[in-house]
Amino acid sequence: MSAKERYIVGVDLGGTNIVAGAMPVDGSREIAMHTTPTLADTGAEAVADRIAGMIEQVIAQTMTETGATRGDFIGVGIGAPGPLNREKGIVIVTPNLGWKNFPLRDEISRRVSLEATLDNDANCATLGEFWCGAAVGGWNVIGITLGTGIGGGLILEGKLYHGSSDVAGEIGHTSIDANGRRCKCGNYGCLEAYASGPAIAERAREALRGDEGESIMVSMVDGDQRKITAQTVYEASKRGDATAREVVRETARILGTGVANLLNIFNPDIVVLAGGVTQAGDALFQPLRAEVRRRAFKPAVQACRILPGALPLSAGVVGAIATFKQQKLGEL
C-alpha cells in the first residue's frame, strides 16, 4: 500500500482555447495549468492530438514538481461543449468546433493510455466552483457561465443533474420575454439574446444611438462602433461611463429576472455567476441581487447567496477533474 498522492488530469475544451492541468485526488491544489489555442479548423483528429500533447505535458510537469510517477495518474476528465452523449463519451454536435459524433473520450483515452470521462463544459465549470471555488459548502447550486453564449450547470443535492438525455441546464435558453428578441436557438426572449457577450455589445451600440458624443466607448474603439465588444462595455463602466453603466444595469435586471425564476423553481442555496460580464463586479451584482429580491419568493431569496465565480481561469479544468472523480471514484 502506498501513501503517495494520486492525480487526475483535467481538460477544458473551448471553441477558442484548450485549458489543461492536474490536481491531486483530494482537490487540494492546481498543478501545471496550461492554455493553448484550439485551432478548431485543423479538424477533430488534430485537436485530439493537441489535447493529448497537453495532457502529456501536464503529466511531465506534475511529475517534476511533485515527484509522482506516471502510475500515480489515474485518469483524465474532459469538459467539452455540448450536446454530448456522456455514456458513450461522444460529442454529438459542436457548432463552434464543427464536429459531429466525434468519440472524444475514447480518442483521448487511447492516445494517453488513461481512463477518461466526458461531460458538458458548463456542468464542469459549475462542479469546479462547487468542489473548490465559490460554491464550496453548497448543496443545491446553479452555475451560470456568461460568455459568447450563456451556459448553465445544476448541482442538486450535491450531484450534477444531467436530465433525461444529457441536455439539462440550458439556462441561457430560458425566455423572460415570450415576444422578445429572437435568439440564435430559434426561441424569443432568451437570456442569451440579451446577456451574452455579443448581445451586450449589440445593446451598447443601440444605447449609443443619439448618445454618441457623451460616451467614452466611442473613442475606445476609435469611432468604429462595430468594434465595441462586451469588454469595451465593462471597461467603460468601470471608468464611470453613464451609457456603459446603464447597459450593465439593464444586463443585471435581465439576469436578475432569470435568476429569480431559478430561485422559485430550484430554491438553491448558491447561484454562481462566472465569466464575461461578471468582470463588472458590484456594478452588476448589486442591481442583479436587487432585481432577484424584487421578483422571487422571500423564503427562496433568504435561502440563497448569489456569488461571482472564484475560479475564473480554471473552473472548467477543476470541474472536469471533479467529474472524473465523481464518476470513477463515486465521491467528491
Add this chain to the structure above:
Amino acid sequence: MSAKERYIVGVDLGGTNIVAGAMPVDGSREIAMHTTPTLADTGAEAVADRIAGMIEQVIAQTMTETGATRGDFIGVGIGAPGPLNREKGIVIVTPNLGWKNFPLRDEISRRVSLEATLDNDANCATLGEFWCGAAVGGWNVIGITLGTGIGGGLILEGKLYHGSSDVAGEIGHTSIDANGRRCKCGNYGCLEAYASGPAIAERAREALRGDEGESIMVSMVDGDQRKITAQTVYEASKRGDATAREVVRETARILGTGVANLLNIFNPDIVVLAGGVTQAGDALFQPLRAEVRRRAFKPAVQACRILPGALPLSAGVVGAIATFKQQKLGEL
C-alpha cells in the same frame, strides 16, 4: 410473519375541500376515497379534528372492505398548501386557510395515533401521478397543477426534489414576460398571472370587450360577465365558441412558453399538466405542444412527453400516501 397487506392513509388538504383515502403499500388500488368541505374559517384545531375524523372513517371503511385490522395501518401521509417545514411537519403560512406555524403533522398524528408525514400539495400531486398515474415509468418528471393558483412539483432521478428550504417547484411563479402582468406574488409576467383559473376568466372578459354579441359565454352567465369563470371558458370552448377557443389557445401558448423553459432547464422525460384548464383537452394540449416544439431545444423536445394528469380526483391523496411510503419505507 404476516403476509397480510398493510395500508397507508392519505390526506389532501385544500382551501376548499379535504380529500382522504387509503391504499395498500404496493399502491395497487384506491380505497374509501372521501371528500368533505374544509371550512377553513372554523380554525386550525377544528380542521385538524375534521381531518382526524375523516381518517378514522377511511380506516373503518377500509377494514370493512378488506378485512384488515387497525394494526395493518402503518401511517398517514398529508399534503397541504405551502410554504411548510417538512422536517418539523409545520404549515408555516397558508393564505387560503389563514394558518400560521401550525404543527399539522403532529396534531393529526396525535389524534389518530399513527405516524404521519407532511409535504407540499403540489409535490404530492406530482408524486401521485408518478407512482400511479400519467407519469408512471418516468425518471425526471415535472408536474404542473392548474387551478386557483399554479403549483408545481419536481421529481428528479425518481425522487421529489424540495430545494434548500422546502420551497422548490414554484413553477407558477416564473416570469415569461419581465414587464408583463403583475402577479399576486409581486413579480411580473408569472405563468399564474395568465393561466390560473381566475386569470383565464379575466382574459376571457378582456377578450369579450367589443365582441359581446358573438360569444355564447355572455348568455352562459345571463349577461353578467363578472360571473364568467375558467369553467365557463372551457365549456364554451368545447361548444365551439370562437372567443373562448382563442382564450384557450392563448393560454396554451403561454403555458407552452413556460414548459419550453422547463424543458431547456430540466430535460425531463415527462411533463404532467393537471387540473382546471386541462379539461379543455386537445384544444389546450395541441397548441401547447406546438409552442414547446417551436421554442425548446430539439433533443429536449424529443426526450419529453407532455401529458394530462390521469388522477384528476385523487392525485393529491395518492401522492400523500407515496410521500409517506418514500420517507418511512425508503422506497416507492
